Amino acid sequence: MNARTSATERPRIVGVIASRADVDAATQMRKSPDLFELRLDCFADIANQLERKLPRLGAPLIITARHPQEGGANKLSIRQRRDLLIRFLKYASYIDFELRSASALRLLPTLAEKKKVRRIISFHNFQSTPHPRILAAKARAARAHGANIFKVATRTDTPIELARLLDFITDKRVDLPIAAMGIGKLGAISRVLLARAGSALVYASITAATDVEGQLSLEQLRALGVGK
Template sequence: MAARTSVKARRPLPRLVGVISSRDDLRFAIRMRNPPDLFELRLDHLVGIVNELENKLSMLPAPLIITARHPREGGANNLSIKQRRELLSRFLPHARYIDVELRSAKALRSLLEIARRKNVRRIVSFHNFSSTPSTRSLRARARATKSCGADIFKVATRTDTPAQLARLLDFIANKDVDLAVSAMGIGKLGGISRLELMRRGSVLSYIHLGRARIAGQPSLRDIRRWTLSVGR
């Protein structure tokens, strides 16, 4: 009898997202010969160069995620909901994905519906820069995100301690909702958190294009090296 061969199923690798939050980032992204899978336009950071940005979108060598972050979740320039809605509406025709915070989903519900009709995928996100909530709390947010019609729940939380990291890892392993998750840690254990979360099925992994804006955010070179180990 022939020996049975055991084949271990591999998780798909996460898609890599290069974050564009400055004119320098934009120029660098345009020149990239081996770009990431996607670029995220941080419109809250780019509000001062939106005309230039719009004129150069066709030069970017990868599809786009657009977001205009809420000030309480790391957004720049203290933009109002009206300003953020206008920015997102302006760039929606160019987007593959739109990202809004869970706290903003109700106010931006009509925009999310327009995105759905245009086949723009919807990311609903949650950021906590001071700690990592309990697994139970993260599950509740994932369920709320699902009810908003999201395609992906993005969660970024503080991981300065092993206990904080353990809660984030426990959540992605036991999220208890049929929804893709992009999870990442911020802080002292941010780098290792991203590697471990990639191994556990995080679907998007975000990188800087020159200078990390948050602790633990890797470069494209870092993360491509990590994905080799994840794929083994």
Template sequence: MLKTPLALLMMAVSAAAAKPLSTRIKPLQVGNLTIQQGKPAIIVSTTGADSDSALKLARQAAQTPQVQMVELRVDKLDFAMQADKVTQLGQAMRRELKGKPLLLTLRTEAEGGNLSPDNDRYIALCQQWLAEGFADVIDIEMRMGAQAVDRLVAQAHQRHIAVILSCHDFTATPDNADMLNRLAWQEAHGADILKIAVMPKTPQDVSRLMDITWQMRQRSDRPIITMAMGGLGAVTRLSGEVFGSNLTFGTLGEASAPGQLEVEALDQALDTLHEANTSSS
């Protein structure tokens, strides 16, 4: 678990006074959360392998004001490939969350997850869970390709479920054109929320991701999630309001990805940035 680095926080505070956003996002309602311009909303993820640990996190999140959304990481469950059992857990978690939105994610090994189902199995599982309608938001990996993505997005929207189209690179930070193209592809294929996560090797990689986030914000009115993973990328989890990322991930215990900050420390940092941003506008 990382502490908030003071130097990184001050870097983002300084930027807040210099870069007002020029493109405002179209607010997106999921559960009782309105994703909009301003302080990013905090998501926490399940990390346990059983139903009890996931339900415990849901209850804790429901009682924690700093948490606005919970992600059910299906791939971390012992029964991840048992679609009916996942549905039962998702329904129970949604009841425990008392209106806070539930994000459903089956993260594949190719993108940093724990499972490697073939594409057909991945698509079939997502289709079954969408048909059950227990999630408020679903994460779909854009690597599934246009045909599968378009089909899943259409089904999600028929059920009034918001879609995150995502891509994750745990080895490097792609070049700027590649990252912009990925985000633009997600928007073109109907994503309600655009997402890219990368692994930085240098501070310049972190800077490039924040610049790409800013560039995409000028082009799109969709909510965006961007992050550079690991300790080097921690500033990207704090500075979304400045550069145009609207949600961020924190932890109520074990982290689900490298570089996540504990929600109380994360929320305090986001509040500091928000105050700096609003006082300078």
């Protein structure tokens, strides 16, 4: 992937697997997205069952085990999250962990690189969208920790908040692929606008049901002309 994804390139579509129903739907898809994101924090108690179903998925995997303060399920400790990520690393094309966890998980980027697994370092803010300068500083920090992609998901309830995300993703001084998305009242429109503005990845629910405000389904994204 180039240093930045241009607005003329098609973003890669990521189907989010965060429940047993998602697993069942994903393994039965006739037309898979470009990638699946596997939310390991949602499957901590059934990891063995989950592992048996992975060969039936029709697209490469992003694995992540979310920090509880950034939307993670089951209040997993850093050790529990690290162990899940290491266990499932052999199935992954990408690994995603939060910038706040980068120091505690500092061995993961090296381990991932040895296995030729690319690194997504992420930042989530469910209260607001910080100024583009702050987001740019976080992107630089992510790159310093070995990120191949910086993912940012922030609250977009107002046009000003959405404009901040758009300003950030179009800032040519940020020399790293960016995956950006909004959450909240303008979350749905943000997914489409940011995809067309150069977001490297666009995340979507596999089924119509989702707990993420503003996240569209794969079917809805395709109907809007985003993705394959």
